[in-house]
Amino acid sequence: MAATMNMAASHARAMTDPAPHFQEAMPLLISFAPSWPLVATLFRIAGTALVLGAGMMWVVPGGEVGPDILLIKLGLSVTFLLCGLAMLMIHHVDNRPDAYFDPIRNEVRVLRKDKRGRPQAVLRRSYDTLGCARFSDRVVQIFDVDGTLLMRLPVDDHDVRHALRAQLSGTVNIAS
Numbered sequence: 017m018a019a020t021m022n023m024a025a026s027h028a029r030a031m032t033d034p035a036p037h038f039q040e041a042m043p044l045l046i047s048f049a050p051s052w053p054l055v056a057t058l059f060r061i062a063g064t065a066l067v068l069g070a071g072m073m074w075v076v077p078g079g080e081v082g083p084d085i086l087l088i089k090l091g092l093s094v095t096f097l098l099c100g101l102a103m104l105m106i107h108h109v110d111n112r113p114d115a116y117f118d119p120i121r122n123e124v125r126v127l128r129k130d131k132r133g134r135p136q137a138v139l140r141r142s143y144d145t146l147g148c149a150r151f152s153d154r155v156v157q158i159f160d161v162d163g164t165l166l167m168r169l170p171v172d173d174h175d176v177r178h179a180l181r182a183q184l185s186g187t188v189n190i191a192s
Contacts, residue, residue: 059103066100113138115169119183124158126167141166148189151181158188 070093081089113128114135122143127135147161156169156177171177181190 059106063100063103066096066103068100070094070096070100115167117180117183122187143184143187146184146188148191149181149184150191151177156180 073089073093073096113126116125116127118125124139124141124143124146125137126139128138130136145161146166147159147163150157150159154170154172156171158166158169160166171180184190
């Protein structure tokens with residue numbers, strides 16, 4: 017009789033008080049950033065210069081030119097335009113993958129958009145297979161079990177950093 021009362025009491029408590037972990041835990045989506053922001057800035061400057069140079073090649077007066085020079089000029093302007101657009105788009109925000117921390121499944125997924133713009137999982141790791149996580153002022157680093165760096169995520173928001181720390185604290189070692 018006591019066993020059935022205890023089971024009924026625990027069942028009633030479980031029904032009225034759901035696990036607090038699921039109430040306070042929320043999935044987090046954090047975007048990656050370029051490793052070297054200076055390189056991304058230099059690519060943007062060079063790409064802009066190439067795109068502008070492709071157009072300016074036709075605006076600046078050049079005197080009498082023959083058809084063979086016009087063909088070279090056309091080839092150069094198309095090359096400048098395509099290379100400039102490629103340099104502008106290589107570090108574009110849409111091309112960066114996202115790290116999705118799922119508290120329900122206790123896993124982190126790295127999502128990258130496919131050609132149609134739909135996210136696809138590139139990497140899927142359970143929290144218990146991660147080595148450790150290191151939190152600093154603006155960056156979260158996640159390491160593998162052997163100590164190699166898996167991902168480095170820029171997290172400027174203190175609340176997001178705190179939520180991620182709370183989510184990982186039960187299963188991943190947190191290094192200071």
